[in-house]
Amino acid sequence: MKLRLLLIVVAVWALPALGQEMPVYKIVARDGTLAPTRLEVPAGKRFKIEVSNEGKTPIEFDSKDLKQEKVVAPGAKTSLLINPLKPGEYKFVDEFHEATAKGTVVAK
Amino acid sequence: MGNALFIVWRESAEAMLVVGILYAWLKRRSDATIGMRYLWGGVAAGIGLALALAGAMLGVASVLPESALDYFQLAMMFIAAGLIVQMVFWMRRHGRTFKKELEAGMQEKAARANWWGLLFVVALAVGRESAETVVFLYGLSAEQHGASRLLFVLPVGIALALLTFWALQQGGRILSWRAFFRVSEILLLLLAGALLISGVEKLIALGQLSPVVDQLSDSTPLLDDSGRVGGIVAALTGYRAHPALLPLVVLVAYWAIVAYALRRQRSR
Numbered sequence: 001m002k003l004r005l006l007l008i009v010v011a012v013w014a015l016p017a018l019g020q021e022m023p024v025y026k027i028v029a030r031d032g033t034l035a036p037t038r039l040e041v042p043a044g045k046r047f048k049i050e051v052s053n054e055g056k057t058p059i060e061f062d063s064k065d066l067k068q069e070k071v072v073a074p075g076a077k078t079s080l081l082i083n084p085l086k087p088g089e090y091k092f093v094d095e096f097h098e099a100t101a102k103g104t105v106v107a108k
Numbered sequence: 109m110g111n112a113l114f115i116v117w118r119e120s121a122e123a124m125l126v127v128g129i130l131y132a133w134l135k136r137r138s139d140a141t142i143g144m145r146y147l148w149g150g151v152a153a154g155i156g157l158a159l160a161l162a163g164a165m166l167g168v169a170s171v172l173p174e175s176a177l178d179y180f181q182l183a184m185m186f187i188a189a190g191l192i193v194q195m196v197f198w199m200r201r202h203g204r205t206f207k208k209e210l211e212a213g214m215q216e217k218a219a220r221a222n223w224w225g226l227l228f229v230v231a232l233a234v235g236r237e238s239a240e241t242v243v244f245l246y247g248l249s250a251e252q253h254g255a256s257r258l259l260f261v262l263p264v265g266i267a268l269a270l271l272t273f274w275a276l277q278q279g280g281r282i283l284s285w286r287a288f289f290r291v292s293e294i295l296l297l298l299l300a301g302a303l304l305i306s307g308v309e310k311l312i313a314l315g316q317l318s319p320v321v322d323q324l325s326d327s328t329p330l331l332d333d334s335g336r337v338g339g340i341v342a343a344l345t346g347y348r349a350h351p352a353l354l355p356l357v358v359l360v361a362y363w364a365i366v367a368y369a370l371r372r373q374r375s376r
Contacts, residue, residue, distance in 0.1 A: 031251065057247035058166060060240065064333045064342060065350050067309040067319070071165040071243055074250070078174065081315045086323050091334050096244050099111050 024048045024079070029072065031055035032097035043087040043107040052077035059101070063092035066105065112248060112257065116265035117272070118340060119241040124269055125299060125344070126192070126233035127151060128276030129292040130226065133199060135277075136285065143223060150227040154234025161239035166246065178314060184236055185307035191229040192300040193366065196293050198222050200373060241265075298345045301362050305346035308355045319352035326350055 023042075027049055028035050041047055051061045053072040061070045061080070068080050085107035094101035130147055134140040164177050245265075249258045280288045311317040326349065333342040333349040341347045346359055 057250045058243045059247075060244075064348055065323070067313045067352070069306075069310075069313075071240060073166045073243075074247075076167055081313060083312060083315075083319055083322065088323060093334060096115065096247055098115070 022046055022048050022081075024050050026050045026052070027061075027092075027103070029053045029055060029059045029061070029094055029101065031057050032094070032100045034092075034094055034101045034103045037103035039103065039105045041082075041085065041105060041107050044084045046084050047082050049080045049082060049105075050077060051080065058096060060095040061092065062095040063090065063105075065090035066092060068092070112244075112261045113265055113268065114336065115244055116241055116261060117268045118343070119237045119244070120265070120269040121272065121340065122237050122299065122343065123154070123234040124272040124276065125295060127230060128273045129296060130195075130230065131273075132277055132280035132288065133292070135280070143226065146223040146227045147230055150230025151234055153227065153231035154238065157231055157235030158238035158242055161235060162242035162246065165239065165243050175314075178310070181236075182307055182310050182314070184232055185303045185310065188229065188232040188236065189300040189303035189307065191225055191232065192296050192303070194225060195229055196296050196300075197369065197373065198225070199289075200293070295344070297366055301359055302342070302344055302346035304362055305348070305355045305359055308358050309352075312352070312354065317354060319354050320357075321353035323350040324353055324356060 023045070025039050025041060025047060027039065029051060030053075032055070039049070049066075049068075051059075051070070051072055053059050053074055053076055056074050058074055059072050061068060061072060061078075063069075066080075066082055066085075068082075070078055070080065072078050082105075085105070087107050090105040090107065092103050092105065127147070127150075131144075134143045134147060161181075245258060245262065248254050248261060251257070279291070283291065308317065312319050328349045331341060331347065331349065332338045333347060338347070338349065346355075348355070
């Protein structure tokens, strides 16, 4: 019984909050650069990162910290949902240009 | 240049692991020539899958909504994880030979189903990550002096992948059959766990699940999962420098179930 209750609590908790207006932060990738490289966001709030690839080559936006991994074709853009973050630093990288294209999301 | 090569090698590591281990395993038995055919069939299917996926990622087939690709990738992760675990248990059951069981009247149909499972698991392992390699190489060719770089990176990259494959085969020769098999099992089960974690994280990223608690702990000083070594370890084992609670619970549950099933199989 206790276990079932626990499961329900976890399930409800794990349900995504639907239909909320979310702030959107933009990152522009261009053949080995990401801009901005430092993105300040409020902690504890769900938000979106819009990655647009304005370069000529594809990129792979990757962040284990933010749980994102996404290939973006040249000229395309994608919208990534980010769950509420604890205050701290979260690294991201364009894996296809990992020597130069790195950045950090700072949650405050 | 070294960077590009490293990326190609990293993306091929998962495929080489699965193909290399299965190849070494099949090679050890005289009665598995049919298995080889399914193995190479899986490689061929995987290359086809990689090209199709790469096309979809690059927006060649933009008829598909973006989320369709996400969910397709998600399904591939979970199916690959499940099939790899199934494969390990199947390999254990056939530790020595197929012949004995075929002679003992094992249903040929069941045997065939397992060969198809092998084909699928190989196709998924090859296709999933190679798709990214294809996109990456396509990007390389679009860069300045890209064509000449591609002419270098492509053959050397393939050579590196073959070298990995060869090293695995040497491992099969140097180690005793038992030891090699034990190590292979562990590597495959680790890989399945990593795929499972990637799948759960993808569900979180798609907003279908909550991480419950994010960034539970920080082991970056020990091993940074965005570094080169850490990145490989993360891809092949599910290691995270900042684990979230939900994926961590899933990984622990996965290992508990696997350990239980292994023990049960052994005691039988």
